[in-house]
Amino acid sequence: MADHCAPTFDRLATALGFSCEEAGGPVEVRNPFALENWTLPVLEFTIVLGAVLALIYAIVRLRRHGDPTNLVLWFGATAYLFIIEPPLYFPAAFGIDAHVDTMFAHNLFTVEFLWGRLPLYIIAIYPFMATLAFELVRILGVFRHYGVLAGSVCVGFVHHAFYEIFDHLGPQLRWWEWSVENPINQPMFDSVPLPSVVVFAALWPMSLAFCVQLFVGRHVDQGRILSGGQLVGRTIVIGILASLGTAVLPIPATVFGMGSTTVRGALYAAELVVLSIAAVVILTRQWLRLRRGDSDAAPYTNDFVRIYGVVYLGVMALLWATALPDFFAAVDGVTSEGDPIGNLWYTLACFVVAVLCLVAVFTVPRRKAPPSVAPPAPEATASSTV
Template sequence: MCVGFVHQCFYEVFDHLGPHNAWWVWNPDSDPNQPSIAAVPINSIYLFATLGPFVLTWLVKTLACNAGASSSRIVGGTVLAGLLTPLVLVVASAPSAVAGMLAGDAKTTAQGIVMMTVVAVFAVVALTVLPAEWRRNRTSGTADDRSSRNFVMLGGSTFCAVFLGLWIAALPDLLTNDATRHPGSVLYAGVCFILAALIVAAVATGTPRAFDREPQSASTSSADDAQEKPQPHVEPAG
């Protein structure tokens, strides 16, 4: 669920800017694209941004990442996970579809309420688990994977910097409510951007405290050893 929440935070920064910049256009007359938040269908936030990454991650972990799994099991499980993900998403979208049918119209807010309730549950779980995991990692005495941490720091910070610039460039049009554009929600994207930036910052600062000053400690120890090393005794010349 944390994977789905984190993916949604980054994805919606992009998803709400795309229609404004005409990278793609949503058809508001299509039933699957309603209801929406500004120009972005809630279905996109629910299925593509949140539920999809969650389902794919769960399937990969279940089918391919068991302890001691062979290389063929990993490859086969990964491929199978990719094939099963669309099918699972069809089943997962059933509650919102049923809500729309019960309300008598696929475009009713009942669908949106069901989908955004699920998104909210993901957020509650992730915002509970992620800070706890950050604190646990900080107090851990075990070294973590610095290569993965560096990858997230580089990729995440680059993503945030690029899209901050793109959003700033788009703001004049967004503030004038240009009717020829189809903007997403600045508020929703802004909240997601703040959360995405905080996630990158958490990764950058999540190193176990015991290893924060490891290089300094090593150099200090070397200096101390050099100071404590006995100096050779030289007899005075006769």
Template sequence: MGNPCDPAAERLADQLGFSCRDANPVMDLRNPFDLASGTMPFLELLVIGGAVFALVHAWRRRRRDGDPVNIALWFASVVYLAVIEPPLYFPAWFGLEEHVGLIFSHNLFTVQFMYDRLPLYIVAFYPALSQLAYELVRALGIFARRGPLAGSLAVAFVCQVFYEIFDQLGPQLRWWAWNPGNEKINEPALASVPMNSMLLFASVSFGAMTYLVVRLVGAREGRGTLTGRQISLRTIAAGVVTPLAMTIVSAPSGAFRGEDQLWIQRTILGAELAVVWIIGLYLVAEAWRARRTDPVPVASPLFARTYPALFLAVLLALWLVALPDWFAADDGITEQGTPTGSLWYVALCAAAATGLVVAALRATASRPAATPVPS
């Protein structure tokens, strides 16, 4: 294996304020109150706590309701992370240095793995967000009415709006840094965030993984009860196959690599993101209308009623912390030298996320009986 702290990684580490030399290959622990940004412990608590909450919820769904989808989705998210993240951190180790290169680097958080490249909160982020999105869509009844494909497309949309509130904020607060030298992957970008990441990591991955899990372990006509071993193997398969969907979706824009063709890539990626929004909004609007004709509330657990709203509220609070520096930034760079995200896109995502939370709560709320009108 090559040097884990190659020149590109060293430059990004220096940009974030630390050195990647002599990093522990297994795990490092740090004081949560002595990190690069005071926002980082709150982010860790939100995400790691959410992943634990999601795991408890998934286990209860499996034990109480006999539904293995939640627990399979939780662990498929971790399998997916184990497949996709190491090549991103160490592209040379996987023969991807010329094709992919180093895309980004995380800052140092309280618990860090793999030569300080993988924070614990990132391990937790995937299962926390996949459960958040799946439960919101399930609460809206989209899976029940429209089936796995439509439900998974809705999950891709939900993940887009929640993920991008986080994604557009991270670089400004030094949670991570994108590699400016990797224009092949990190361009085109919306403000500081590569559009490839916005599409593939924030939507395609979660949508594809959800579809695979629901199809492989969800209830189907003629399918008996799956054994624990069957669920485990299918869960692993879903996590392993998910990156293939990302590769397929990236092909149209990837066919136009090159600085002189950035506008073509931007157009294609923008169109694909627009499709995510259009399909997602249509499915959510349809679910909202269906509530009028089907007033019976959908069974909704505590996780679905609380965590999406909490996730949104905390991230918006962190955005409020960042706004003074955002407005004081010069040409998208703050006084601290960090790049800012797209405020208009975050506002759009926040509005959509708020609507999703309200719609899900409305779908799960009991309606009071109508009071008879005296004749």
């Protein structure tokens, strides 16, 4: 609809090869073989399948073992999406266009929502990536041994590694287009805004994991049972508080770096470095403890995360391999087709971290089956509130 075509979005859409007028309706389905290029349906299928399998695992985990943590995580991530994303797509409709212009535009995928703004795979990537990172950390027993905050820091770090592999490839393959003139996207880290590298790749999953573990996960670990009403209410609260956390955690950069792009970039990078150092130390120590056979060995294994984590990295490696010829032929950071390239060295570092995380969960002692949540004592049930 023309009413939804803000000038910046129209410009970004044109750069991606379509126009606002072509992206019509709240829901639209396209031929997957007629998209911009073959990588779009491959990415879409990989992410959507991962999200569906993550949801199935979460349901099975609840039914067989009485553990709702994964289900709350899945829907909490989705709630976060619907709180954060719509204002970014339609700033005028939310009355914030005087302060926030269009930051990016997604290309058109097979299944689209909201007049070409929201591909189905973007809805899916939030719970899929959150599940992948959260479960890799939980398999290692970090939450049990180090607590909610330390475990959440590790989730942010792991999520960052898996996400940035995808984030630095998207602009080159026209999965989306950033508005590089938008001050909110500054400074840029090659083809990716540094705020995206830090906030959306590391800080929001950290915030989500903290809320999920605080409101649900730690109670499950203590053998408490939460009612259906409690779980629904807490899931909504988690989505809201995780969104607030995304605004609070980057305050050093957004406030103190307000007057200088250089200062803002340095503060963003410093936050990421601190988070990464803390997570590497915690994850390494916990893996070594488990390898030594300490008594608090990993409480369970998640074969979906272990196996599909490998699938995801394999697909990303394939897509990166096919993009490398144009990447190396790029001049001044732009391919011959006019598409910006990401940072290959940073992506390789993220690949290394992601692979090591998967190796870690494949090499810890494992039990034959996940433990069921123990029936709570009456007094435990009565106190199952935050």
